[in-house]
Amino acid sequence: MKRAYTLIELLVVIAVIALLMAILMPVMSRAREQAKIVVVNSELYNIGLALEAYFMDNEDKYPPTRADCMKREHFNQLPKELVEQGYLPPPPPTGTWMASKVEDKFNKGYTYKYCSVGEIILDRNKIHPVIKATLWIPDGFPDEEREDGKLYDDPASSPVTWVLYSHGPRFDYNEMGNLHYPVPTETWYNPKTRKGIITRMRLKNGRHIGSFERQ
Numbered sequence: 594m595k596r597a598y599t600l601i602e603l604l605v606v607i608a609v610i611a612l613l614m615a616i617l618m619p620v621m622s623r624a625r626e627q628a629k630i631v632v633v634n635s636e637l638y639n640i641g642l643a644l645e646a647y648f649m650d651n652e653d654k655y656p657p658t659r660a661d662c663m664k665r666e667h668f669n670q671l672p673k674e675l676v677e678q679g680y681l682p683p684p685p686p687t688g689t690w691m692a693s694k695v696e697d698k699f700n701k702g703y704t705y706k707y708c709s710v711g712e713i714i715l716d717r718n719k720i721h722p723v724i725k726a727t728l729w730i731p732d733g734f735p736d737e738e739r740e741d742g743k744l745y746d747d748p749a750s751s752p753v754t755w756v757l758y759s760h761g762p763r764f765d766y767n768e769m770g771n772l773h774y775p776v777p778t779e780t781w782y783n784p785k786t787r788k789g790i791i792t793r794m795r796l797k798n799g800r801h802i803g804s805f806e807r808q
Contacts, residue, residue: 604767611678623787629699630762630782633697633705633791636698636705637705637758637759637793637805638793640681641801643656643680644757646680647674647675647678650678654677655755656707657720658707658708658709658713659672659707659713660713660714663723667692667704669706670704670706671692671705671706673706676693681695691703691704695762697759699760701762706775708726708756709756710725710728710754711726711748713725714727720731723748725747727746728744728745728753729777730742731776731777735778738777742773742777745792753776753795755795756775757776757792758775758791758793761788761804762787762788763787774790774793781803781807783807784793784807791803791804791805792804795804
């Protein structure tokens with residue numbers, strides 16, 4: 594005759610399982626987050642290649658920054674030009690304002706963000722004749738970054754040509770809005786705090802840098 598488990602034995606087993614779950618859940622959550630970060634870095638890398646291909650095919654010009662006045666959440670979304678010329682997949686046919694099917698893994702329903710220095714679209718597909726897209730860049734960036742810096746609106750003089758970025762985990766606009774993001778490294782994803790934007794940018798000399806260097 595088989596011996597049945599007592600109530601105390603069952604409670605002990607349940608307690609052990611609960612303890613193991615409490616230990617494993619944070620580890621599993623962090624592993625899933627890290628895997629998502631790896632995917633985001635890979636997609637930003639590929640979009641960066643698309644930008645370089647566009648540049649070579651369009652008389653050494655990058656797409657303009659797109660600031661859609663009608664939908665604030667879609668500010669600086671990926672350029673429609675990359676979709677129209679076949680560098681990125683088109684968006685779903687209905688039910689979205691997304692310019693491309695490439696979605697920010699940390700900001701569902703929106704594309705990754707793109708900022709360049711120079712031309713800007715403020716109203717649908719019209720490049721503004723006067724206003725320029727700007728990036729705030731710290732003095733000495735990126736090798737000896739200091740707190741002082743300035744806004745650049747001329748591609749010829751800006752140390753950074755364009756920036757791609759994901760909101761990253763636990764994005765806080767109010768916090769980031771006071772830090773001139775996305776260029777300063779203090780706004781990039783930090784593995785210790787597990788916060789910050791995931792970014793990739795092209796320097797004037799052609800070098801690509803970003804938060805992927807911290808992974």
